[in-house]
Amino acid sequence: MVTYVFDGSMEGLLTAIFEYYEYKPGKIQLVWNKHYQPTMLGETHTIINDKAKGERVWNGLKKKMSADWLMKFYRAYLSEVPQTFQDLFDFARYIFDNPKGAEKNFGNPHVMAVSKMNRMVGRERHRFTAFIRFQETADGIFYAPAEPDFNVLPLIANFYKNRFADQKWIIYDIKRKYGLYYDLNTVQTISFEFIQNIDTSKKRLSNDLVSNSEELTSLLWKDYFNSINIPARKNMKLHIQYLPKRYWKYLNEKDDKN
């Protein structure tokens, strides 16, 4: 067995698939360099990202699968889960080695694995259309910190751009240390320097940074949340199933529950 070591990027993943077909080394194991531990056993091959090779594989997949499945492939990739990288590699091979339409074979383990991860990432994406909470800053930008399990920012940029077309906003991924900034025209990727004056270890902006209406609006929202509760129907099990505790941190209505 040969171990392929790549850098965790989409280009790296696609290059690895290309090189597999170049050398046909037999069974391979794909490892993200972040998790790679050199062993004495077996041969390793380090993938050097190659744009042209990557594009050829991507176009190849495009020819064999619908746009819908390309999206599933991309979403599963955004999970950044080591096993999923291997699954995507095996899935791509299965697609290339079989006639068109093979992706519909839900009896195949690689199809199932990619499909399942696509759904998990999709669910996380959906949650981050729902559980983002903006705070209005004194200079009129709406800021929201977030810690998604998967790297979903690329999947929600358009959603927020369409929705909040007339307000400037920032969504910042605390874990991955990058964010999105919409300036009323386009969405751009920003690094931590862009929000230097914000203490990202705190979930709420400090009082001197927020707009005049921020405190009252947040308070009204909490009031609202408390008034619509129906104690006779209380069901915390269901509550936590829908709203897992790890998301509470950034939900202001759950402030006193954290």
Add this chain to the structure above:
Amino acid sequence: MSDRIREKLSILADAAKYDVSCSSSGSTRKNDNKGLGDSSASGICHSYTEDGRCVSLLKILLTNHCIYDCAFCVSRKSNDIKRAAFTVDEVVNLTINFYRRNYIEGLFLSSGIFKDADFTMERLLRIVKKLRLEERFNGYIHLKTIPGASPELLSEAGLYADRMSINLEMPTERGLKLLAPDKSHDEVKKPLGFIQNTITKFKDEKKTGLIKSIPKFVPAGQSTQMVIGATPETDMEIMYSANQYYKDYKLKRVYYSGYIPISYDDRMPQIGSQPPLLRENRLYQTDWLMRFYGFEVQELLNPKNPHLDTDIDPKLSWALRNPEQFPVDINTADYRMILRIPGIGTQSALKIIQARKFGKLRSDQLKKIGIAYNRAKFFIRCADSPYQLNDPEPQHIKHLILSESNSKYLKVPQNQLSLF
């Protein structure tokens, strides 16, 4: 200043919470004026209450003053409670400020009836117009139809609302008369019919293609709500009524709301008695089977079986009552029949249809596809099913399923247990 608005919001949100609909789905409104908001076709729950209900909309009453005295309603005239009323601007500002922070998908505005129907409807209309025209708000708006409001006001409101609803309140006319003698289902049917006809008219005009931009008219359709357990209707009466309204008015949803006792009126369950949550859940399951699983209501409920089972769900009940329909061969049956197998949902059914083109499916593949195999196994045949001489008795299957299953099938639902 801020204290007063906080108090109003608490009163008017509290009074609105008994309307269970919080759906924000089904609208097609796009942000094409670079304004604020865009609706998401499938709807979004931005939070959940502690009883697991979706919080999608800012759901409030414009006022809880009311000239009527419906026994089942907290806002009834004779009830001794604090009253409040929002101004038009207060509702508009709350909606916009909440929306900009991504707290909500939009507004669900209802109201007690003050003065008369038209006066109330006109005030509601003023709010939605201001949101759409002045604030360029494209988020979701669910507007209550006030019974008795004039057609002119309704046809104008429909141009700005995504969904409109009017509640039947009680499943049957008889039940309604018992608790609200001033009200009737006819005054619900009239506006439902009027709005449905207008929706159809706009759609037909669009089809002719003669006029370029036909405005949207209630694009997410209409819904209604019935209160369950305040009056003595059977499950059959409830679902037959729901079915009729789905058919007659092409409703998008019927909501079933387990009655939460709010008074000591001896015509209804007393304060402190438990809302019928399990029953409510079974009714929703039945509703689902009618809308997405191709069941006729008569198959699920009929004079022989006027009540839904409490210990098992209605799909399993149906299967056990109709053993001659099983086992179903996963590898040859049509989609319609696969959908009827207990333990298989719409998603898995589709996957099965696609996957079996690649070869006969085995039980391990079915498990991976995500069906509830432990329930389904009694009703199916697949490539590796052992040959069986006799099909097991329905009673025996029920026993096996119940003994294996988890809290979902407990006779008393979890939430009632955890109360004390």
